[in-house]
Amino acid sequence: MNTRSTVEDLFRRRTQPVGDGHLDWTGYRNKKGTATLHWNGGTHGALRVAYRIRTGQDPIGYAHATCEHPGCVAPEHAADSAVTPRRGHHTGPINRQPSSSDDQVKTLLREGLNDRQIGRSLRTSPKRVARLRAELELPSFHNRPLTFDDRWDANTEPVDGGHIRWTGRLREGTSPAVHHERRYVSPRRIVFERLHGRAAVGRVLPGCGYGPCVRAEHLEDQPMRDQLAKQYAAIFGEVAA
Known part of the structure; x- marks a missing residue:
């Protein structure tokens, strides 16, 4: 040959x-x-x-x-068969309930874990994880790892007022967190630094008044908040004078 x-x-x-x-x-x-x-x-x-x-x-x-x-x-x-079941084949024992919910699996999929990692973490079949991955239209982990943009798209949704709401993992129940470069970081910090071309100083928070917002244009770091406070003081100081 x-x-x-x-x-x-x-x-x-x-x-x-x-x-x-x-x-x-x-x-x-x-x-x-x-x-x-x-x-x-x-x-x-x-x-x-x-x-x-x-x-x-x-x-x-x-x-x-x-x-x-x-x-x-x-x-x-x-x-x-992990994505498209074979005709005439059951995907698991009849009437047996999965050990974790579909929402739990989808949460870890959006965070970028691969099928085997999720299977071990939630004690479920990687084949089931692959099926849910296909439902979410996420790229196969074996094809390429998820990028930050993939995770952003999977964990955000636009809302009224031009805001973008984070639907993914929250630290301490309030702070958005995303798995990026092998650790959990603030997605607000990443999009802020992309928009402004500089490292954020202090906490990055929405200045628009909508607490869950992660839209880059609506975010402020500490120097921006300090500058805004000085502007308010100058304006109200002139009025008071």
Whole structure:
């Protein structure tokens, strides 16, 4: 075999189009009848390779075909059981309640933890976490880690008056916090520094009068509050004189 070829190249040489977008497998099948490739000293399921061709990443659960054509291995018909349950398969024991709520899982997803971390933390299945990740339309952690902007979008919402409300984690019940660069920090401080191009001094708080606001244009640090206090004193001092 050409050592420069890939498992995907071998997959394509072992398939045959049969119409309607289906692909039949012409290669080896194991004792269970599963389409399998032997490549580079390892064994690879054909449907897992098909899923990787379509998405650029390995499935978290089992790879399976979503069509009804027997034995189809077309990449366009390959799905991940962690995201799309297989027809006729249960995702868990009947009537068994999950150990954590969907909201708890979604909170950690928005904070940027990966599926296995959340599974260990909440004692739930990473496959369930992956399904909820897909519902939130968050990028796969295996594709790329969440950025601050991803977390910002997932944990904020616009409200009346031009304010932006933080819907994510709160420190001490009041202060917004976001997981960023392996620690929890204030999202207000990050967007303030992005807007003003300088480090914030002291606490960054909304000056708009709306307590939960995190909109960068509505935030003030200590020097800005001091300057505003001097302006008020000057204005009211002139009036009093």
